[in-house]
Amino acid sequence: MELLAQLTRLAGPRWIEIEATALEHNLRAVKGLLQPSTRLLAVIKADAYGAGAVEAARIFLAAGAEYLGVTTLAEGRELRQAGITAPILLMSPLLPEELPSAIEQDLTLTVSSRSGAEAVGAAAAMAGRQARVHLKVETGLQRTGLEPAEVVPLAREMLAWPGVAVEGLYSHLAEAARPAAARRQLECFMRVLQELAAQQITIPFKHICNSTGLLLHPEMHLDLVRAGTLLYGQFPYQAPRRGLTLKDPWRFKTRILFIHEVGPGTPVGYGGDYIVKKATRLAVIPVGYADGFALTPVSRPKNLSDLARYLVKTVLAYLGRGGGEGTAAYVAGQRAPVVGRVGMQLSIIDVGHMAGVKVGQVIELDLRRPTAGSRLPRVYCRAGRPYLMRTTAGEWLAVVRPDRQNFVPQAGI
Numbered sequence: 001m002e003l004l005a006q007l008t009r010l011a012g013p014r015w016i017e018i019e020a021t022a023l024e025h026n027l028r029a030v031k032g033l034l035q036p037s038t039r040l041l042a043v044i045k046a047d048a049y050g051a052g053a054v055e056a057a058r059i060f061l062a063a064g065a066e067y068l069g070v071t072t073l074a075e076g077r078e079l080r081q082a083g084i085t086a087p088i089l090l091m092s093p094l095l096p097e098e099l100p101s102a103i104e105q106d107l108t109l110t111v112s113s114r115s116g117a118e119a120v121g122a123a124a125a126m127a128g129r130q131a132r133v134h135l136k137v138e139t140g141l142q143r144t145g146l147e148p149a150e151v152v153p154l155a156r157e158m159l160a161w162p163g164v165a166v167e168g169l170y171s172h173l174a175e176a177a178r179p180a181a182a183r184r185q186l187e188c189f190m191r192v193l194q195e196l197a198a199q200q201i202t203i204p205f206k207h208i209c210n211s212t213g214l215l216l217h218p219e220m221h222l223d224l225v226r227a228g229t230l231l232y233g234q235f236p237y238q239a240p241r242r243g244l245t246l247k248d249p250w251r252f253k254t255r256i257l258f259i260h261e262v263g264p265g266t267p268v269g270y271g272g273d274y275i276v277k278k279a280t281r282l283a284v285i286p287v288g289y290a291d292g293f294a295l296t297p298v299s300r301p302k303n304l305s306d307l308a309r310y311l312v313k314t315v316l317a318y319l320g321r322g323g324g325e326g327t328a329a330y331v332a333g334q335r336a337p338v339v340g341r342v343g344m345q346l347s348i349i350d351v352g353h354m355a356g357v358k359v360g361q362v363i364e365l366d367l368r369r370p371t372a373g374s375r376l377p378r379v380y381c382r383a384g385r386p387y388l389m390r391t392t393a394g395e396w397l398a399v400v401r402p403d404r405q406n407f408v409p410q411a412g413i
Contacts, residue, residue, distance in 0.1 A: 019247070038221045048232075214230070269341045336363070
């Protein structure tokens with residue numbers, strides 16, 4: 001109870017626990033699928049998929065990652081300010097005004113156009129520092145990238161620019177789970193590599209595989225693979241497991257604030273949408289949609305079967321029978337339904353079917369990682385023992401156990 005009280009004093013009554021040993025296990029398991037000559041880039045964009053970018057980066061690098069990947073300048077800057085010196089690829093082109101800061105902090109840039117390359121060259125000359133770049137080739141995703149015919153002449157020019165080092169060439173699989181489509185993209189990419197080789201242009205890092213491609217297409221591993229989803233304990237949709245065993249590092253926990261009894265016929269929550277059918281006990285938890293609880297990303301259905309699945313889930317949720325990711329609460333391992341509308345920061349669960357539930361009791365919730373609020377505290381554990389916390393305000397605090405076992409005062413601070 002003393003440790004729980006300390007966590008609550010530092011983090012408040014809700015937090016996300018990240019198990020460091022699970023992240024380490026996942027990275028080493030993924031690395032075990034690669035040839036010794038293939039390097040691993042750990043993708044930690046979007047705050048490491050909700051796990052907290054700074055500490056996730058430290059964990060992955062210590063476990064054997066050679067490179068890190070993020071999307072934005074702000075993400076790269078956060079890592080550099082935390083003292084991380086490993087190579088970091090910004091996997092999106094930057095605006096010209098962002099380039100000086102990126103070069104100053106030795107972040108590897110993505111070049112997706114001739115104008116982008118010229119802006120990098122000008123920024124490097126102005127900064128008086130070398131800019132490391134990876135050229136992005138458009139092979140089928142139609143998001144960002146050089147047309148294949150542009151790559152060789154631009155690469156030849158850039159090799160003569162004194163302030164620019166062309167370190168990599170890469171592309172992104174649009175349909176990695178569809179072998180024919182993935183092969184077409186790889187063939188396009190390999191033709192560009194052959195043209196570069198014919199011109200005696202050597203580029204150290206060639207990469208095209210994401211997590212799905214890593215599992216499905218070992219022939220596409222090349223010099224480097226970019227793993228994201230797998231490192232956080234989740235298998236991509238339609239990807240084979242290839243004997244890989246992953247561990248889930250993620251637990252979202254909160255403490256019950258209030259419990260009261262209600263009788264049959266009582267309307268619950270905003271709008272009174274939910275009507276209690278029989279006498280029960282309701283518990284209030286300090287979690288709501290502002291934290292990402294019960295939020296589900298909405299995307300356009302890809303086909304009729306996808307539309308049908310979406311409609312079925314919607315109808316079940318309306319009937320209170322969905323219980324899918326992002327909507328369930330667990331008290332001592334038993335599922336407690338969320339009743340009434342989820343509020344901004346407070347929600348209600350039905351615990352009438354459970355004995356001994358008390359105010360202050362810790363419960364677990366489903367929370368979709370991409371929607372998890374960035375201001376939710378992250379508590380990092382080793383074998384279940386907390387050692388570090390990123391608070392709501394973004395501060396890093398060591399968590400001291402009463403017995404001081406597994407206390408790691410320097411990690412991530």
